[in-house]
Amino acid sequence: MSILSVPMDNTPPPSFTCPPPQRSALREAALAHLARFGTTRQGLEQVLLRRVARWAQKAQRAGDCTELVAEHAAKLHPVVAAVVDDMVRLGAVDDAVFARSRVRRLVRSGRSTRAVQAHLAAKGVAPEVRDEALEEAVSTLSAGEQELCAALVLARKRRLGPFALAPATPDEGEASGMARWNKALGVLARAGFARDVAQRALEMQPEEAEDWMDRLRAES
Incomplete structure (x- = not known):
């Protein structure tokens, strides 16, 4: 049985008790998914392959020959x-468009460049497309400024640095202050921010931090 012999209409092959998905059904599933979610080429392919896998499992449970089902x-x-x-x-799937949209969302949620790169890589976005999306995510901010803003977003979420009720500093002269400072640095480090970025965000005055937040919000 060649690839060309896989039925392309809605008539199921008689050899299976459980009808396999046809091309028309897979196309409908793709359109339905894209109507609800943005995705990449790899992402959509995985969605459809899971549909095929579910059919194979169902067919095997129904008693169809395992070898024929797998084939x-x-x-x-x-x-x-x-x-x-x-x-x-058709333009319904565009990795570059997906990457730009996702980068903007992730930066505004406090994700570091490293975390954004990892997220896009897991979605199957090519390295050059990831880099371009990161460069274009916030047009009025440089890459370093964008990273600082993302660190400040996370600091605000976790009430660290300029957003803390009692900001910790490394020169408080108390063990508890140093412990809180190191803990705050650890939060940003685990999120993928470099130490210099994390330290600058945590040492920033509240007024300056809010100015940076305003610049980021202006791009929304």
């Missing part, structure tokens, strides 16, 4: 790829 599921993989290619050609 047919494998032959549906290029059909899935073709459906995804259709969505890309």
